[in-house]
Amino acid sequence: MAALASAQKIKAKFGDLISEPVEFRGEISLTLADAQQIFEVCSFAKHQAGFDYLVDITSIDNYGEDPRWAVVYHLRSVKNGEELRITTPLSEEKSELPSVLGVWRTANWHEREIYDMMGIRFAGHPDLRRILMWEGYPYYPLRKDFPLAGKPTDLPGLAFTRPAPLEGGPFVTAPGRDAIEREPRVRTPEN
Amino acid sequence: MQTKSEFGYDSKIEGDVVITTVDAALSWFRANSVWPMPMGLACCAIELMAVGASRFDISRFGSEVMRFSPRQADCMIVAGTVTYKMAPVLKRVYDQMPEPKWVIAMGACASTGGMYRSYAVLQGVDNIVPVDIYISGCPPRPEAVLDALIKIQNKISKQPVISKMNIVNQLTGSAKS
DSSP states (O other), X not given: OHHHHHHHHHHHXXXXXXXXXXXXXXXXXXXXXXXXXXXXXXXXXXXXXXXXEEEEEEEEEOTTSSSOEEEXXXXXXXXXXXXXXXXXXXXXXXXXXEOOTTTOTTHHHHHHHHHHHHOOEEETOTTOOOSSSOTTOOOOTTSTTSOTTOOOEEETTTEEEOOOOOTTOOEEOOOOSSHHHHSOXXXXXXX | OOOOOSSSOOHHHHOSOOOOOHHHHHHHHHHTOOOEEXXXXXXXXXXXXXXXXXXXXXXXXXXXXXXXXGGGOSEEEEESOOBTTTHHXXXXXXXXXXXXXXXXXXXXXXXXXXXXXXXXXXXXXXXXSOOXXXXXXXXXXXXXXXXXXXXXXXXXXXXXXXXXXXXXXXXXXXXXX
């Protein structure tokens, strides 16, 4: 498999920093132990392994574990038709890793979104502002310790938020025979 | 054949005259020329476009003049999800509209926040602007928008124009202060 060969190439270059490639349902994942090396790894992946397209950057909040964050890079090689995923753990104390904007320019808005929603900073990003919420919003809403209903904020003359009434929710769907059973309802682990 | 009678209304002498009150005439003008401000924020705006198109044809009610400047609009149709980030903009647009003005909250999101019980979504546009008509639906059918417009027209027809003015009250001596 071509993507596996490319992953082995990256593994050979960086040695112990990179885990063995893991294959799951035809998709190859690598884990980078040191998040501060992400720029070098991505630069090598683009220029030597042919991953010329950055599909997405996402982040995971493993709340209660250490390290808390994981940042996931989805790469694609358009000319070879390969896909590769690079995951790197990041501690909450640090919460900062190098920007890969110098490798793929499309990383600009992806990194801004992660900064906005999760509060992870990207060193070397030229314009690290919030992208969805407004400047001055004090929370990072996709963190696990942020309530679904939101928290009240007030910036006079700029914006305000209030917690949404959840009415016992969240309302979730479940498999069922008919539309009545499948309908979104309050579903706690007990019922 | 007799063309003239000694009694009743003669259009040749009196012209095409209809007698009414000034209030009723002005309300009639107002009600049939409601210029909407299309505040299209989400999928409801697609249905709002259908209302303007030929099948449903909002111009039958005199409201085909969609104004993208709030200064020329009478009725703001809030069509879609209002986020907290958008809320100050919406309030500002409403404040820029000249009096008299009306607001239609179109669809579940604009009325109550709809399915977005979330940190990012304003739970009903009536938190920041006064709403005259709420339309249910997600999104509502175009007929529902036309129904809301007719309800707005009925409301406008009942609102006095001249008799509420201060100058009239002063002339007739009924001003309180």
